Amino acid sequence: MRIVTVGDNCMDVYLASGKAYPGGNPVNVAVYLKELGADSSYIGWVGNDQYGDQMIEAVQGKGVDTTFLAKKDGKTAVTHVELIDNDRRFGDYDEGVMAQFTLTDDELEFIHTHQLVHAGIWGHVEWYYPLFKQKGLLTAFDFSDQLEHGLVKTLPAFVDYSFFSYIKDDEYIRGFLKEVKKQGSRVAVATLGENGSIAYDGEQFYQCGVLEADVVDTMGAGDSFISGFIYGTLQGQSIQQCLTLGTKTAAKTIRYFGAW
Template identity: 75%
Template sequence: MRVVTVGDNCMDVYQELGKTYPGGNSVNVAVYLKALGVNSSYIGWVGSDKYGDIMVEAIREKGVDTSHLLRKEGKTAVTYVELIDNDRRFGEYEEGVMGNFTLTTEELYFIQTHQLVHSGIWGHTGKYFPLFKEKGLLTSFDFSDQLNHSEVKKLPQFVDYPFFSYTRDDIYIRDFLKEIRSQGSKVVVATLGENGSLAYDGEQYYKYGVKEDNVIDTMGAGDSFISGFIYGSLKGLSIDRCLELGTDTATKTIRYFGAW
């Protein structure tokens, strides 16, 4: 299995704790997939600062292909985070060099050597997804909790596995998943925090709960869930089993500080 993730990375800075951890949706998904045995690559930009050094070294240490991770003059993206009852709250986000992120022709060709390409709402990659689908790639995309974002109205037709973040299983989210699925996706998934996860494939809904565990930090839980689900999908497993794998992967992530 070969998966490439494209777009956002950032250093998660816990100022009160005096700690920093590498992260960002696309980076996290690549790292988690590698841990599951997938041959994963990451494409993105980091700055010329110390955080850029930390990010590059950390991703390489996890075994992810960083041949297309580039250094640009400027600052690496930073998200300021605080912990409230072991749940993370995001503060200011400084996008740094990733604010001008684009893909080159060579990088687009490199992406096509993979089975699946993944990105997220902050990755500046939406405009490339029509090409990815045209070239026959499987695609996944994390819309996070941005259910009303402009990309939601035009991108799902090019995304096989769109992921959303919501709070509970209710009529609103079920109708929302059905509407997104009607645009052409294979399976639409919503993570529901402590209420588990929900998926829709055009015929029926699938629901999976959470597994009780000692929550240390929820950072990266959604991204690790996505990784588990993608892994199961690439192996041809049932939707129920994919939801279970996503939950298992997320459960491991919440046992420690930082995304990984």
């Protein structure tokens, strides 16, 4: 099982403690997939600063292939994080060198040696999705909580597994997921925080609740859910089983500080 994640990374800097943890949706997904047993690679840019060195060392330490994790002149992306009742709240985000991110021909060739490619809404990778599909890759994309973003209208045609973040199972999210499916996604999925998750495949809705866990920090919960779902999918599991595996993977993540 070979999966490549592409795009944004950042150091999550907790304002209260000053501690910094590596993160960013594609990075987190690659790490969690490796922990689940997949062969994962990550492609992105970091700055030539201390945070860049820390990011490279941490991702390599998890066994993720970083052949195309490049160091560029400038700053590594940083997100400032506050914890309010153990729930993470994002503050200022400095994109650093990732603001100019593009893929080289060598990187595109490398991506095409994988079964599935995953990226997120802040990663500057959306332009490449028609090419990924043309090359026969399975595709996943995290739209986060940006349900009104312009990409929601154009990208699902090239995304097999579209992921969103919302608050509860209601009429709005069900209608929304139906629209995403209609645009071309194979399965449209929404995580609902403490209300679990929901998926739609064009025929029916699937639901999964959350597992009881001692919440220390919710950072990375959505990303670990995505990893579990993708892993289950490539193993040939049913959508219901994929939701369950995503939920179990997320339950582990919220028991410690930082994404991983």
